[in-house]
Amino acid sequence: MKADLQNKKMGNGENKSLKEHLFGTIRSRFIFYSAVIALIFSVAFITLSWHVMLADQRILKEMEQLSEQALDLGTGAVEDVAKLYIEEQAEHTADMIGGYFLRNPNATFEDMRNDRQMKEFSVHRFMETGYTAVHNRDAVSCCHPDPKIEGTDLQDLAHRFPDFWKIIEMSLYGEASGYYIWEDLEGNIRNKYMHCEPAGNTELVVCATLYVDELVTPVRALQRKLSLEIEDTKSSIDHQVRLLILVMTVMSILLITGLIIAAYLSTRHIVNPLYEIYTATQRVQKGDFEVRTDISTGDEMEDVGEAFNRMTEQLQTIDKERKQLDAAKTTFMSITSHELRSPITPMKAQLQMFKGDYFGKLNEKQENSLDIVLRNTERLDRIIEDFLEISRIEAARLKFDFKKTDLKPHIKRIVKEMDGFLPEKKIKIITDIGDLPKVEIDPDRVMQVLRNLINNAKKFSHKGGRIWVSAHEKQDFIEFKVRDEGIGIKKKDTQKLFEPFYQAEHTMSRKYGGTGLGLSICKGIVEAQNGRMNVKSTYGKGTIFTFTFPKKPVKEVKPIKILFSAQEDIESKLKDLFREVMGPLGELEFDEFAKGSKLTKEVLFKYVDDMLDKNVLVKENAEKLKKGITNIYRQRHEQNEKKEKEGTKGFGEEMGKYFEQDKKAAGKDDEKPREAKEGSKKKSDDKAKKKSKKTSSKEKKESKKDTGKSSSKAQHEHSKDEKDQSDDDENKDDD
Numbered sequence: 001m002k003a004d005l006q007n008k009k010m011g012n013g014e015n016k017s018l019k020e021h022l023f024g025t026i027r028s029r030f031i032f033y034s035a036v037i038a039l040i041f042s043v044a045f046i047t048l049s050w051h052v053m054l055a056d057q058r059i060l061k062e063m064e065q066l067s068e069q070a071l072d073l074g075t076g077a078v079e080d081v082a083k084l085y086i087e088e089q090a091e092h093t094a095d096m097i098g099g100y101f102l103r104n105p106n107a108t109f110e111d112m113r114n115d116r117q118m119k120e121f122s123v124h125r126f127m128e129t130g131y132t133a134v135h136n137r138d139a140v141s142c143c144h145p146d147p148k149i150e151g152t153d154l155q156d157l158a159h160r161f162p163d164f165w166k167i168i169e170m171s172l173y174g175e176a177s178g179y180y181i182w183e184d185l186e187g188n189i190r191n192k193y194m195h196c197e198p199a200g201n202t203e204l205v206v207c208a209t210l211y212v213d214e215l216v217t218p219v220r221a222l223q224r225k226l227s228l229e230i231e232d233t234k235s236s237i238d239h240q241v242r243l244l245i246l247v248m249t250v251m252s253i254l255l256i257t258g259l260i261i262a263a264y265l266s267t268r269h270i271v272n273p274l275y276e277i278y279t280a281t282q283r284v285q286k287g288d289f290e291v292r293t294d295i296s297t298g299d300e301m302e303d304v305g306e307a308f309n310r311m312t313e314q315l316q317t318i319d320k321e322r323k324q325l326d327a328a329k330t331t332f333m334s335i336t337s338h339e340l341r342s343p344i345t346p347m348k349a350q351l352q353m354f355k356g357d358y359f360g361k362l363n364e365k366q367e368n369s370l371d372i373v374l375r376n377t378e379r380l381d382r383i384i385e386d387f388l389e390i391s392r393i394e395a396a397r398l399k400f401d402f403k404k405t406d407l408k409p410h411i412k413r414i415v416k417e418m419d420g421f422l423p424e425k426k427i428k429i430i431t432d433i434g435d436l437p438k439v440e441i442d443p444d445r446v447m448q449v450l451r452n453l454i455n456n457a458k459k460f461s462h463k464g465g466r467i468w469v470s471a472h473e474k475q476d477f478i479e480f481k482v483r484d485e486g487i488g489i490k491k492k493d494t495q496k497l498f499e500p501f502y503q504a505e506h507t508m509s510r511k512y513g514g515t516g517l518g519l520s521i522c523k524g525i526v527e528a529q530n531g532r533m534n535v536k537s538t539y540g541k542g543t544i545f546t547f548t549f550p551k552k553p554v555k556e557v558k559p560i561k562i563l564f565s566a567q568e569d570i571e572s573k574l575k576d577l578f579r580e581v582m583g584p585l586g587e588l589e590f591d592e593f594a595k596g597s598k599l600t601k602e603v604l605f606k607y608v609d610d611m612l613d614k615n616v617l618v619k620e621n622a623e624k625l626k627k628g629i630t631n632i633y634r635q636r637h638e639q640n641e642k643k644e645k646e647g648t649k650g651f652g653e654e655m656g657k658y659f660e661q662d663k664k665a666a667g668k669d670d671e672k673p674r675e676a677k678e679g680s681k682k683k684s685d686d687k688a689k690k691k692s693k694k695t696s697s698k699e700k701k702e703s704k705k706d707t708g709k710s711s712s713k714a715q716h717e718h719s720k721d722e723k724d725q726s727d728d729d730e731n732k733d734d735d
Contacts, residue, residue, distance in 0.1 A: 036262065037258060040255050043251075044251035044252075044254065047247060047251060058240055062236065082193075083193065083195070086194075087195045089126050090132065090195045090196065090207060093124070094198065094200065096118070096121055097122060097199040098201070101200065102200070109136075113142070122143045123143045123145050125145065126210075127210060127214055128214055129214055130208065130210035131208075132208045132209075134204050135168070135171075135204070135207070137205070138153075139154045139155050139168055140152070140153055140154065142204065161182060163179065164182065166178070166180075168196070168207075171196030171205045172205070175196065175198070177195040178193070178194065179191060179193055179212070190211050190212070190213065191212040192210065192211050192212060194207055194208065194209035195207070195209075269299075270301070273295045273301040276295060277305065280293050280312075284312060284315065285638070287638065289312050290312075290316060291312060292312065293305040293308055293309060340380075344377060344380060348374070348381065351370060351373060351377060352374070386517040386518070386521060390520065390521060390524070393524035393528065393559075394560065394561060396558055398524070400442040400528075400553065401444065402440050402553045403443075405443045406436065407439075408436055410447055412433075414451055418458065421458055422458050425458065425463045425464070425465070426463060427467060429467045429468075429469060430468045431468075431469050432469070432471075436473055437473060439551045440551075440552070441549060441551075448522075449533075452521075452522050456518070456519075457486065458484075460484065460486040461484045461486040462485065462487075465485045465486065467484045467485075468483040470483075473551075476552070477531065477548040477549060477551060478549050478551065479548050480546070480548070480549075481545070482545045483545075485541070486543060487539075488537045488539040488541050488542055491537075492594065494535055494536075495599060497519060497535055498519050498533070500520040501516040524560050526547045527560050528560060529553065530554050531548045533548075570633075570636060574590060574599065574604070574629070575587055577625065577629070577632065578590040580628075581625050582617070589616075593607055601630070608622050608629075609622070
């Protein structure tokens with residue numbers, strides 16, 4: 001079958017049937033289905049477009065007619081007609097008053113007011129709210145529908161109704177008109193229009209006014225007329241729309257039916273295999289390299305599935321080798337540390353016996369040389385102990401002796417003890433210890449961490465400086481802080497400070513010493529109890545270390561990986577991502593950014609946004625970077641979870657064996673000095689017997705004497721250098 005499939009893939013077109021041409025490959029199936037869907041879309045589009053075109057023509061034609069009618073009638077024309085009507089009222093009243101005074105040249109204004117017919121005509125009302133009123137050239141109201149206003153100086157209303165007064169003031173010199181606001185009888189502020197007309201050659205001015213909202217009355221009539229026209233148009237449009245909806249419904253049914261069939265076929269032959277591969281890749285991403293796909297489609301998808309299976313087989317082999325390497329690394333470190341420590345114990349015992357004159361009195365040079373050897377032996381023992389401690393942390397075999405404890409006296413004792421470390425620096429340690437409750441905790445482990453931090457603080461502080469040590473209860477844990485005024489740490493170095501063997505500057509290891517394991521061990525101890533440890537520092541000003549221990553102990557300790565730097569792995573992946581998206585410039589940008597910034601997801605997102613704002617990145621590349629950063633940190637989180645679940649499977653029993661041997665060896669340390677003492681006594685007797693039997697000539701003695709002098713001189717010089725080096729090494733072990 002595979003041979004036949006291969007022949008198909010090689011393109012033996014002469015043997016292919018029509019079905020094979022149409023459905024033999026994913027590409028051909030996709031083209032065929034696309035053609036069918038496109039055909040359905042085309043028919044639907046053409047039909048729909050034709051009906052829409054007809055409807056548009058009808059709607060446009062009718063709307064054009066309505067627009068012409070609206071332009072002919074216009075609201076502006078209605079407003080002009082209303083204004084003319086108001087002006088006619090004012091002019092007609094002015095003519096009547098002017099005619100009255102022509103007929104009665106000796107008549108006074110009071111005579112006109114007393115003439116009931118003239119009075120009513122002068123202040124007559126029109127429409128619903130319109131009326132006329134009369135004032136003289138001094139702006140004093142003479143006739144008004146409201147008798148309270150008669151005799152009022154209209155200028156008094158200027159501050160309240162400035163637009164009203166402006167029109168009145170203009171009417172004192174001739175015709176005037178305009179809009180103004182006025183308060184009606186109900187206290188509502190409304191717009192009005194007013195026209196003022198002089199009454200012949202008299203000193204009187206007639207004003208006609210009307211509320212603007214009454215002007216809509218003719219507009220409403222126009223609306224009613226337009227409504228009738230629109231109803232007819234709407235009926236026509238409704239008919240076209242119903243027809244259009246019917247056509248669209250039929251086309252939609254056909255289109256949906258076609259799409260359902262196409263989707264079903266696509267799901268069966270394309271989407272299902274892709275989904276299977278996608279699901280498998282998700283499992284691979286979470287570290288499951290045993291997953292395999294089962295795709296039998298007889299086309300390229302089957303090839304992809306087989307390639308995926310071969311890839312996962314390779315990944316499974318690599319992952320197995322990685323686990324074996326990880327296990328071998330930890331086992332090797334434990335075995336090596338244990339085997340190195342085993343001879344160190346008798347060596348120290350023998351050296352201490354030499355120093356205690358068990359083998360005879362030593363001269364000054366011999367004692368100096370012995371001191372150098374003993375100090376370096378003890379230093380080597382402490383380094384080996386650090387490696388064993390890391391092995392215990394990684395193998396989840398770190399021992400804790402929990403007991404109900406008040407930590408305050410322990411902290412004070414450590415501070416007092418550390419006062420004797422580097423006394424020549426004259427550094428003052430200031431304590432701030434709150435009310436700490438008695439908690440179930442291992443005080444030795446807590447003090448181990450605190451001692452290391454105070455030790456580092458003193459080493460990296462300037463002469464005459466100060467160190468602050470604080471301990472306070474915070475909710476469910478106790479928080480410890482150690483602050484100094486020392487040299488500080490650069491921001492780029494704080495990210496890797498807790499990585500093993502790492503020191504902030506290469507020159508620091510020479511100036512201050514240390515293997516770079518102390519802080520890694522401290523962090524392992526703290527995190528083994530679900531505590532947290534972090535650092536804040538300002539370069540050149542000082543550093544603050546903070547760590548917490550829960551008030552409730554964690555008795556089931558989990559393995560914590562220390563020796564492999566996850567930070568370096570993340571940095572490498574991030575650099576590759578920047579280079580992939582931005583090219584060579586991306587690598588340079590990342591290196592420059594990483595020098596002075598802490599590489600967290602949030603900080604990187606902000607950096608990408610800044611580059612986007614500065615037009616260094618386009619939006620598409622910025623989204624790619626953010627997606628890649630998210631994936632890198634998610635994979636790191638999933639890997640950490642997987643490592644916690646795996647624990648020490650595969651080498652835990654062997655590790656336990658060596659830790660048991662380590663425990664037994666430690667128990668025998670007290671017996672070895674006594675055995676060594678008895679052995680030394682026996683060796684001393686043998687030495688005395690051999691010494692009595694020896695005879696030497698004068699020349700031999702002289703030769704030995706000269707050789708001894710030169711050897712002694714060289715030893716003295718070497719001893720001096722070793723002593724200086726050993727004095728420096730005293731301070732290296734806790735770093």
